[in-house]
Amino acid sequence: MRTQLPLTSYAKGHLAGTRAAAAPLRLRAEEILSSGGDVVLNFRGVEATQSFIDELIGYLILSQGPSVLERIVFRHCSENLRAIIEYVAADRCDQYLKRPTHH
Amino acid sequence: MAITIILPKYFSATSAGNAVRVCKKILDAEEDITLDASNLVYADPLGITLLGAALHDAFSWNLRVRISGLGEDVGGYLQRMDVFHGVDFVKCEPVKKRRRNRGDSLVELTRVDEVSDVDETAHRLAVAIVGRFPGIDPDEPPDEMSGYTVFDRLVEPIQYSLCELLENALTHARRGSHGSAFVWVAGQYYRSSKIVRLGVTDNGCGFLASLKGHPELRRKRHLDAILTALKPRVSCNRDLGIHDDSVNQGVGLTTVMRIAKHTGGRAVILSGNALHDTDGRSGSTPAGSIWQGVAVALEFRRDQLARTNFRELLPLVEGIPRIPLRFE
Ligand SMILES: Nc1ncnc2c1ncn2[C@@H]1O[C@H](COP(=O)(O)OP(=O)(O)OP(=O)(O)O)[C@@H](O)[C@H]1O
Numbered sequence: 130m131r132t133q134l135p136l137t138s139y140a141k142g143h144l145a146g147t148r149a150a151a152a153p154l155r156l157r158a159e160e161i162l163s164s165g166g167d168v169v170l171n172f173r174g175v176e177a178t179q180s181f182i183d184e185l186i187g188y189l190i191l192s193q194g195p196s197v198l199e200r201i202v203f204r205h206c207s208e209n210l211r212a213i214i215e216y217v218a219a220d221r222c223d224q225y226l227k228r229p230t231h232h
Numbered sequence: 233m234a235i236t237i238i239l240p241k242y243f244s245a246t247s248a249g250n251a252v253r254v255c256k257k258i259l260d261a262e263e264d265i266t267l268d269a270s271n272l273v274y275a276d277p278l279g280i281t282l283l284g285a286a287l288h289d290a291f292s293w294n295l296r297v298r299i300s301g302l303g304e305d306v307g308g309y310l311q312r313m314d315v316f317h318g319v320d321f322v323k324c325e326p327v328k329k330r331r332r333n334r335g336d337s338l339v340e341l342t343r344v345d346e347v348s349d350v351d352e353t354a355h356r357l358a359v360a361i362v363g364r365f366p367g368i369d370p371d372e373p374p375d376e377m378s379g380y381t382v383f384d385r386l387v388e389p390i391q392y393s394l395c396e397l398l399e400n401a402l403t404h405a406r407r408g409s410h411g412s413a414f415v416w417v418a419g420q421y422y423r424s425s426k427i428v429r430l431g432v433t434d435n436g437c438g439f440l441a442s443l444k445g446h447p448e449l450r451r452k453r454h455l456d457a458i459l460t461a462l463k464p465r466v467s468c469n470r471d472l473g474i475h476d477d478s479v480n481q482g483v484g485l486t487t488v489m490r491i492a493k494h495t496g497g498r499a500v501i502l503s504g505n506a507l508h509d510t511d512g513r514s515g516s517t518p519a520g521s522i523w524q525g526v527a528v529a530l531e532f533r534r535d536q537l538a539r540t541n542f543r544e545l546l547p548l549v550e551g552i553p554r555i556p557l558r559f560e
């Protein structure tokens with residue numbers, strides 16, 4: 130099962146900005162993931178800050194491990210957004226894997 | 233009894249040390265204050281936010297504040313920026329210019345109290361600033377490929393920067409005994425130089441208190457704390473604790489500084505007794521003058537704003553294998 134989450138309602142204008150705004154979206158994503166579904170994040174018409182993306186997926190990588198990324202789809206990302214998502218994913222996977230206790 | 237505090241000629245990022253010196257006098261005042269503005273000729277958004285934060289403190293102690301000798305030009309400007317709310321005017325030249333309508337009043341001094349207000353405020357302020365750019369039509373049809381207008385592209389980096397700075401101020405700055413810290417923001421577009429200037433000032437714990445336990449901060453001094461905070465991946469809260477529900481990446485401030493630089497602009501950061509200017513002038517504020525909190529001045533060149541490219545801006549993650557991601 131894939132559940133689509135549109136980002137537009139988390140943005141002001143075209144930008145999803147604060148961690149505070151990302152946290153409820155992450156909770157929704159966590160619910161879907163814990164019931165065995167995949168999450169499709171639909172970014173059509175939306176850009177985001179690195180903090181917003183980190184609160185959303187950086188947090189999930191640190192709490193569940195890099196394999197969580199296999200169950201998240203990023204749809205309709207602009208070039209800038211793609212760069213931010215790739216950066217956050219790389220940095221947090223690296224941090225997770227370097228933790229002494231990640232197993 | 234009242235004490236008289238003389239405002240300097242310039243209350244701005246380029247003479248931030250002087251602005252902090254005067255604000256410290258306002259913060260230390262124990263009796264009513266008369267601000268002598270006869271020398272004042274210019275204030276910018278950083279100066280305005282510093283003054284706004286200092287006056288807020290004076291009012292919270294129920295001190296009366298008067299201002300005298302304010303010239304017409306700078307006086308009219310500061311009144312439109314809402315800096316002197318609650319201040320009594322004595323011996324000031326009458327201001328003839330009419331107030332602007334509310335439509336563009338949002339670049340005025342604004343205090344933000346709650347994180348939940350940050351997104352809305354950052355968007356409104358960025359739209360108000362870009363709305364002043366001549367020749368930009370917010371209602372033009374969007375680009376077919378991206379779905380964005382030129383207006384949207386100009387708003388984004390300003391809104392982005394404000395979100396990061398305001399959220400920092402309403403989270404990190406509130407640690408320890410600074411739980412009730414606030415943040416003030418102001419902005420302006422300067423038509424002749426085509427520059428956007430923003431000021432974001434909080435009265436919280438400051439960089440040093442926030443990062444004092446961080447291993448990267450070797451010398452416990454304000455300037456070292458500012459420079460450490462500017463390094464990518466330095467944060468007071470980079471890892472999830474067992475019961476933690478908050479985490480940071482340590483990249484927000486770094487990115488904001490890079491956005492400003494990328495447009496050909498600059499940034500000035502004040503905290504404690506230290507001042508860092510991306511144009512190279514870093515060091516101490518004048519003896520005895522301390523800003524309890526963080527104040528940031530940002531400058532963006534309008535012509536370069538819409539070209540913000542995050543792949544070039546974000547810090548490098550060296551030696552890390554590319555993570556397969558599912559883009560559709
Ligand atoms: N206004 C502030 N007051 C006090 N400390 C601050 C303030 N802004 C930033 N800091 C300190 O500087 C550090 C770096 O800030 P930066 O925005 O780069 O990263 P972050 O906020 O920790 O992470 P992210 O921006 O990715 O959420 C913060 O972790 C905090 O210790």
Ligand SMILES: [Mg+2]
Pocket residue numbers: 180396399400480483484485
């Ligand atoms: Mg931050």
